[in-house]
Amino acid sequence: MAAINRFDVIIIGAGASGLFCAMTAAQRGRSVLVVDSANKVGKKILMSGGGRCNFTNLDITPENFLCSNPHFVKSALKRYTQWDFIELVSRHAISYHERNNGELFCDDSAKQILAMLLEECELAGARVRSSCAVEKVAAMGAGYSLTINDVSHHCESLVVATGGLSIPTLGGSGFGYQLAEQFGLSLLPRRAGLVPFTFSDALKQLCIDNSGTAISVVMSVPAASWHDNLLFTHRGLSGPAALQISNYWQAGETITINLLPEHHLADWLLEQKQKQPKSLLRSLLAPLLTKSLAASLEQQLWPELAQRPVGELASDTLRQLGLQLNGWQIKPAGTEGYRTAEVTLCGVDTDQLSSKTMESKQHRGLYFIGEVVDVTGHLGGYNFQWAWSSGYAAGLVV
Numbered sequence: 001m002a003a004i005n006r007f008d009v010i011i012i013g014a015g016a017s018g019l020f021c022a023m024t025a026a027q028r029g030r031s032v033l034v035v036d037s038a039n040k041v042g043k044k045i046l047m048s049g050g051g052r053c054n055f056t057n058l059d060i061t062p063e064n065f066l067c068s069n070p071h072f073v074k075s076a077l078k079r080y081t082q083w084d085f086i087e088l089v090s091r092h093a094i095s096y097h098e099r100n101n102g103e104l105f106c107d108d109s110a111k112q113i114l115a116m117l118l119e120e121c122e123l124a125g126a127r128v129r130s131s132c133a134v135e136k137v138a139a140m141g142a143g144y145s146l147t148i149n150d151v152s153h154h155c156e157s158l159v160v161a162t163g164g165l166s167i168p169t170l171g172g173s174g175f176g177y178q179l180a181e182q183f184g185l186s187l188l189p190r191r192a193g194l195v196p197f198t199f200s201d202a203l204k205q206l207c208i209d210n211s212g213t214a215i216s217v218v219m220s221v222p223a224a225s226w227h228d229n230l231l232f233t234h235r236g237l238s239g240p241a242a243l244q245i246s247n248y249w250q251a252g253e254t255i256t257i258n259l260l261p262e263h264h265l266a267d268w269l270l271e272q273k274q275k276q277p278k279s280l281l282r283s284l285l286a287p288l289l290t291k292s293l294a295a296s297l298e299q300q301l302w303p304e305l306a307q308r309p310v311g312e313l314a315s316d317t318l319r320q321l322g323l324q325l326n327g328w329q330i331k332p333a334g335t336e337g338y339r340t341a342e343v344t345l346c347g348v349d350t351d352q353l354s355s356k357t358m359e360s361k362q363h364r365g366l367y368f369i370g371e372v373v374d375v376t377g378h379l380g381g382y383n384f385q386w387a388w389s390s391g392y393a394a395g396l397v398v
Helices: 016-026 041-049 074-079 082-091 111-124 175-182 201-210 237-244 265-275 281-288 291-302 315-326 384-395
Strands: 006-012 031-035 052-058 096-098 105-107 127-129 134-140 143-148 151-160 191-193 214-221 224-232 236-238 257-259 328-331 343-345 366-367
Touching: 006 016, 006 143, 006 175, 016 031, 016 111, 016 151, 016 384, 031 111, 041 052, 041 111, 041 236, 052 082, 052 384, 074 384, 082 343, 082 366, 082 384, 111 127, 134 175, 134 343, 151 175, 175 236, 201 291, 214 237, 224 237, 236 343, 291 315, 315 328
Parallel strands: 006 031, 006 151, 031 127, 151 366
Antiparallel strands: 052 105, 096 105, 134 143, 143 151, 191 343, 214 224, 214 257, 224 236, 257 328
16 A cells, blocks of 8 residues: 555645646656645636636746846746747647737636646646645655655655645645745745735725726836736726736835826826816816726815816916826725735745755755745736746756
């Protein structure tokens, strides 16, 4: 019986990185077992991209990733590129399309990506099991022992592909971080990333009143600036611009939003004063911002001017209003947290890992891949590419 539970490689976590590592290792002739605590594997793959899976991006560079060591991602990304994954997708006859900024999505369903990974695992002989509780992990001799569903297992190489804390309803947990700490690897403080902002002041009502409205803006914090769509929701601010900037925002920081980046509004308002002197501010701004948002901003930023036509307003007042709209200052109360976060920022310190193999520098045969590592991609398929690339890097050597 003991021989049945002896594998060359055991991978904890049957998500994107774990399955990719499994198929890569099994294709080398390694005996591989992948275990996952969830009742179904690949849940996060299935819900990604609105069910269409934004599986990679046409433009992948190290600059698209946040990591305490910006050079760490280079080796894995070079070894397994977006073009390699696109070729795999094409080989499985999965049709796809490009959206904004090089983002690639399945034409049909994210189920195709999961089915492709599971088929590759099956063809290579990797075993994939769900509903597996890993109760104990320990180093032993030239490998590792694990108790899985009360049964003892042994392996030469142990791969931690458990993901992060994001979206706990889909299996997000801190188990991978606990294993890292158990083996003495240092962790960087985790927080929710690619996550919407929430508010507790008057802005909360403004967001509720304009829920569903999307406009193109530039959002900025001291560390970064992003030009993309901003979505008002009944909980706060979301959309690509907000999600991207959330990776750089620190609690308590003010965010600056250029609500109309295509217009220099100080000059534009002065022009409108000459052309349409009898118009109200909200009437002038409505075609640019939507009627509802223009009225909400008026109510919050300049209520005393609501009934005065622009022709009656001093030029300096209009200039100030223009600057305010091109640099709207807001301070979020926080974010929606791990409940809706697409990723977990930070994690296992990359200084503890080989950038070529993902192996622990302290423990031979112990590997960390995917989201559990301190590597976070921008929104747009980058986190999936990190899963494929880091899984492949480990899969070549485990």
